[in-house]
Amino acid sequence: MINVDKIREDFPILKRTVHGKPLVYFDNAATSQTPQAVIDTIVDYYSNYNSNIHRGVHTLSQEATDKYEEARIKVQKHFNAKEAYEIILTAGTTHSINIVAAGFTSLIKKGDEVIVSALEHHSNIVPWQMMCEKTGAILKVIPMFEDGSLDMDTYHALVNEKTKLVFCNHVSNALGTLNPIEEIIKKAHEFNAAVMVDGAQATPHIKPDVQALDADFYVASAHKLCGPTGVGLLYGKEEWLQKLPPYQGGGEMIATVSFKKTTYAGLPHKFEAGTPNICGGIAFGAGLDYMNAVGFDNIAKYEHELLTYGTAELLKIEGLKIYGTTTKKTAVISFNVGEIHPYDIGAILDKLGIAVRTGHHCAQPIMDFYQIPGTVRASFSFYNTKEEIDILVSGVKRAVRMLS
Known part of the structure; x- marks a missing residue:
């Protein structure tokens, strides 16, 4: 079982703020954060x-x-x-x-x-x-x-x-x-x-x-x-x-x-x-x-919970489409909202302290297959929380209102 509050204490960077907001780090597919022990x-x-x-x-x-x-x-x-x-x-x-x-x-x-x-x-x-x-x-x-x-x-x-x-x-x-x-x-x-x-x-x-x-x-x-x-x-x-x-x-x-x-x-x-x-x-x-020490079985189980929760909450946003919907996947959600460019959503999320990745993710053939310029990618790790996902969903809604 994951004690996420205890785990988060091991990562100094999770205590910082970005643009005056508590950091919500959802760019784990690019790089994970570093625990104090390392x-x-x-x-x-x-x-x-x-x-x-x-x-x-x-x-x-x-x-x-x-x-x-x-x-x-x-x-x-x-x-x-x-x-x-x-x-x-x-x-x-x-x-x-x-x-x-x-x-x-x-x-x-x-x-x-x-x-x-x-x-x-x-x-x-x-x-x-x-x-x-x-x-x-x-x-x-x-x-x-x-x-x-x-x-x-x-x-x-x-x-x-x-x-x-x-x-x-x-x-x-x-x-x-x-x-x-x-x-x-x-x-x-x-x-x-x-x-x-x-x-x-x-x-x-x-x-x-x-x-x-x-x-x-x-x-x-x-x-x-x-x-x-x-x-x-x-x-x-x-x-x-x-x-x-x-x-x-x-x-x-x-x-x-x-x-x-x-x-x-x-x-x-x-x-x-x-x-x-x-x-x-x-x-x-x-x-x-x-x-x-955390345990990969524990990590897999908890991250699946985050993926399931995040997918359900993001899909409540009108016009949001997730790319990569096979049931066999890890805790990554790539999405767009309507015709809004993913970079614009990512830039607004950054102002809210939320770190996501936008663009083609060094996988242009995939984007060409979907005929899109890129996606917003939120990638979760075992030190993330459902409360952070709520902040992401709120941030996306705010970005959509501003950009529509």
Whole structure:
């Protein structure tokens, strides 16, 4: 059971005001807020053992190395990866995707096929387009339905012996749709195609088990999991990580270097060139600790209550339309009201202290499908309340009166 009042005490930013109004933060799909425990971890690192890792014999370096590798193990256990070295710590989801896309450039040839879904974030589209331009591979798209779900019959028809990679987000950032990842993976594996899952939007709400999913790659960002920005993960099955070439060259990712030949380090260091975001990695682990203490079953149950309540209350507003109405979704509500531009509603809500996201949410193909410029997106987290939703509904009504 969630004690939301107690939880809110853990987040200093929730005490601030915006334009003289108490902050109502409904932009959680863009980034979650940071609990004091994670802030303290960051301060502790820079105050007590700030040092480069894996290279020094002195005490600070050893302490920082131990903390960083402990964080990797926390990530491994959270996602149930088989081995800690299957967890590559990156700069975030986009970085993780590009590592795999760059690697597959050397594995894919002209005429091979790559499948993505119509629900993808731009960072899940552009790297594959770039890869196809370099290799001559063909990009195919799983269509979507009006309710925001994927056309799985068409997906099954798309997969064939030419398919080398399937990429799909676990949850749509624009609509909140929870995609049938298990079915997608099972079908792709029938043709020995690899599957990469973007978990950036799923991981704040559910706790993925990468072995149970049988995902070949899974990516996510710490800043959506109560952690800091600038750090994320790339999980890859060992067999696939061994096949991919290094993404960057430099220190840390090497075994030996001479002017005649360089040999590469083993996993995970093969993909971690240069000095990493040491503090970020350690704080990532602290964010996971915090969310696991709250409990993901508790989070899912409470956020579903917020989603149900918010959907019902917003739909009472005349002319309001919600995009993404499938029953399998997370706590995201994307909506418009009549012909009012979403930016105008968002700007008025901001003056009332309410933070929402407006625009195409880096998912322009979705907006093109609905033939709209964008939406207002309210995304909830386990530290939000129904009272805040009431404030949002009141704010939208006020915006509509002002703009009509």
